[in-house]
């Protein structure tokens with residue numbers, strides 16, 4: 227059995243299940259989703275994406291806390307004995323999975339961007355390392371084989387399973403050593419990890435005031451604003467916007483790098499974007515090496531031209 | 543209060559150069575430094591020590607030159623620095639690393655009320671060691687901690703930042719807290735500190751003195767194995783628009799963006 231663990235039905239979960247079905251097909255594994263949440267919702271979206279959906283519903287799963295999640299996840303895993311366990315490389319998966327791996331005394335590969343299965347049933351887990359400059363492929367000699375998977379890497383496939391069985395497992399109540407005493411929804415200007423279009427700026431934008439056109443453009447195309455570390459350090463934008471080795475890793479459909487030199491640490495956060503457009507005054511700037519379209523000119527004025535042309539399109 | 547800081551020695555990434563042909567890290571001549579996030583964890587410990595008094599132990603597993611990193615930490619006011627070093631530890635994955643660290647804590651009877659670690663190290667970047675360590679010692683764990691509000695003998699109150707929210711948690715001690723950069727800005731070393739640290743000793747232990755069996759540690763004790771490393775020099779065929787051509791480029795970009803226009 228190949229098990230996916232999640233605490234909600236979202237895009238990440240469906241992505242993971244899509245990949246899990248692909249992998250499981252080759253070894254005739256069953257695919258099971260262990261869904262640990264406080265309420266039952268969106269279950270119809272899971273139909274066809276797994277052979278089994280194992281539901282554990284508990285008040286204790288409303289906000290993630292390790293104690294109740296770990297005890298219950300371990301209980302289910304020991305009962306179903308999956309060969310492979312996958313979860314998203316989010317704050318959820320990256321906290322629960324190492325804890326579960328330690329309990330099960332098994333290996334865990336972090337933040338995979340490629341998964342495959344060899345003829346012996348070994349999971350070939352590939353992950354970027356050293357700031358995205360190398361890809362390491364890792365195998366696990368113990369069972370279960372566990373991996374966290376970077377969101378937005380795998381595509382969502384149409385559902386393939388004829389039948390999806392929903393199974394209820396009774397959770398146990400766990401005395402939690404951590405107590406939630408406050409909760410504030412994070413109001414980010416834009417969740418850049420989720421945007422299809424990112425307009426990202428570097429020091430070549432010249433002035434903070436020039437961000438004006440960037441915001442307008444982002445608004446036009448439902449996009450988000452990204453930044454280099456240099457821009458964050460200059461306090462033009464908050465750290466929330468930083469893309470790269472020490473910031474966020476993104477993979478949008480379109481990435482516009484405006485006035486960005488293309489340092490390896492920045493590339494580590496964006497080089498797997500689908501289409502990369504670079505605008506830079508210096509035709510030898512390294513960013514052009516990873517770009518599909520390059521415009522050698524002043525970043526601000528090109529962004530303005532794009533904005534104007536789009537404005538005409540919008541009104542047309 | 544006793545604080546244990548887990549710190550990893552990493553290559554100084556501020557100076558890291560990437561070989562443009564192979565895409566691998568050029569390690570020659572690189573200084574070894576404390577993992578940047580662990581500096582933030584250490585800063586939290588130092589501030590607690592300054593305000594309420596605390597005894598700080600720094601524990602690290604790593605090659606012999608990790609001693610320099612630990613020397614530097616003593617200069618900040620760390621009370622005890624422990625290095626676990628042995629060729630037999632080499633090649634440890636996160637399980638083997640966490641196993642050795644947690645067993646060392648038990649076998650050396652290192653006392654702690656609070657364990658601080660970084661969210662992740664800049665080289666391996668798994669972010670798994672602090673958590674696995676905590677589970678092996680059966681401690682409560684809070685990850686992605688962005689602020690410390692309050693510490694007492696019985697509990698710590700922290701802010702945890704996730705994709706969706708800022709959460710406030712009250713955690714029973716002893717506990718493991720893994721920190722993000724924003725918890726505290728690390729201080730700079732002082733000359734006085736360095737002088738004081740000159741007479742302080744670093745405790746060094748190898749696999750044998752700690753009683754580890756060869757099959758439990760290092761590459762042998764690691765369930766995960768790297769079987770292949772390849773470089774990812776991603777170059778694309780860039781269509782470059784220069785001079786008068788830029789208007790053509792702009793039009794191309796506009797066409798690409800059109801499907802995303804907000805209705």
Ligand SMILES: Cc1cc2nc3c(=O)[nH]c(=O)nc-3n(C[C@H](O)[C@H](O)[C@H](O)COP(=O)(O)OP(=O)(O)OC[C@H]3O[C@@H](n4cnc5c(N)ncnc54)[C@H](O)[C@@H]3O)c2cc1C
Nearest residue numbers: 428429430454455456470471472473487489491507524525
């Ligand atoms: C450990 C470590 C971690 C790091 N992490 C990150 C990270 O997460 N993210 C990150 O981004 N960086 C990171 N960096 C920093 C990184 O090395 C670069 O310094 C940074 O990305 C440079 O930002 P920049 O391109 O905005 O600025 P610069 O390097 O100053 O480049 C500006 C570019 O703009 C061009 N330009 C100038 N004027 C114009 C104009 N009028 N119009 C168009 N173009 C113009 C220039 O030709 C140049 O290419 C990290 C560094 C280290 C050491």
Ligand SMILES: Cc1cc2nc3c(=O)[nH]c(=O)nc-3n(C[C@H](O)[C@H](O)[C@H](O)COP(=O)(O)OP(=O)(O)OC[C@H]3O[C@@H](n4cnc5c(N)ncnc54)[C@H](O)[C@@H]3O)c2cc1C
Nearest residue numbers: 335336355603635636659660662663666667668669670671
């Ligand atoms: C290319 C490559 C890929 C790898 N991928 C994996 C993988 O997917 N899974 C896996 O299990 N191993 C992996 N490893 C091995 C892993 O890098 C080592 O186990 C490493 O010793 C610890 O992992 P880390 O750097 O990820 O630390 P992290 O888990 O990111 O470190 C988190 C915190 O734990 C503490 N800490 C970590 N190491 C030590 C230490 N030695 N001493 C004291 N405190 C410490 C620090 O406080 C640190 O901030 C990989 C190694 C390489 C070279």
